[in-house]
Amino acid sequence: MKTIVITGATRGLGLATARQAVVEGYKVIAVGRSLSAELKVAISENPGQLFFEQFDLNEIESIHSFAKHIAKNYGRLWGLVNNAALGSDGVLATLHEKDIAQLIRVNVEAPILLTKYLLRPMLMNRGGRIVNVSSIIATTGFSGLSVYGATKAALAGFTRSLSREVGKAGITVNTVAPGYMETDMTSGLQGEKLEAIRRRSPLGHLAKAEDVAYAVTYLLSEKAENVTGSTITVDAGSTA
Numbered sequence: 001m002k003t004i005v006i007t008g009a010t011r012g013l014g015l016a017t018a019r020q021a022v023v024e025g026y027k028v029i030a031v032g033r034s035l036s037a038e039l040k041v042a043i044s045e046n047p048g049q050l051f052f053e054q055f056d057l058n059e060i061e062s063i064h065s066f067a068k069h070i071a072k073n074y075g076r077l078w079g080l081v082n083n084a085a086l087g088s089d090g091v092l093a094t095l096h097e098k099d100i101a102q103l104i105r106v107n108v109e110a111p112i113l114l115t116k117y118l119l120r121p122m123l124m125n126r127g128g129r130i131v132n133v134s135s136i137i138a139t140t141g142f143s144g145l146s147v148y149g150a151t152k153a154a155l156a157g158f159t160r161s162l163s164r165e166v167g168k169a170g171i172t173v174n175t176v177a178p179g180y181m182e183t184d185m186t187s188g189l190q191g192e193k194l195e196a197i198r199r200r201s202p203l204g205h206l207a208k209a210e211d212v213a214y215a216v217t218y219l220l221s222e223k224a225e226n227v228t229g230s231t232i233t234v235d236a237g238s239t240a
Helices: 012-023 037-045 060-074 097-125 146-169 191-200 209-220
Strands: 003-007 027-032 050-054 079-082 128-133 171-178 231-234
Touching: 003 012, 003 097, 012 027, 012 037, 012 209, 027 037, 027 060, 037 050, 050 060, 060 097, 079 097, 079 209, 097 128, 097 146, 097 171, 128 146, 128 209, 146 171, 171 209, 209 231
Parallel strands: 003 027, 003 079, 027 050, 079 128, 128 171, 171 231
Antiparallel strands: none
């Protein structure tokens, strides 16, 4: 059974991905700041296959020791899904410097460092999968999300160059770019703003977290062995 780590897996897209990965036969280490009721239920339904590890990616100085803890307790990894992110919004001119720094730290620096340390067992195995969760905002832009968009664009650039570094070791690196989904992160988008986003989709609705999870688990699979340095967009066609 191949072992994968999914960050931000206590709710939303991360939890949907963890559930789908379990269905597809992976041993899943779900990482989050606290154990949610939903994840607790999922763990009880999948003993020995789904595990929770508490960690706050804001604490970047502890990432190395956390990665060593993962390797010691779960063995060599097959895959890493960098899903955890902060979604704070605000007009740049009024956004506090500490909030900007935290967005960059959690959304960019933390996944890069976690990848650095969890990549090592994949290099020893001569195989593995890294999936970075970006956003359509990285390419389309959205008022009030300039810093968030910058962090997600950084992940896409990280994907492309890292795929060239590790490809000869049989490791693929890809990005999934979700559109707007009905999750905690988009709960502030209500009323006309949400309807406007729905209308932009040729399908007339938003993508679900489960739709994006299918794309992530495809990229984790052996079937995607020749897909690397790429971005899969799952947005119900809103950027078409």
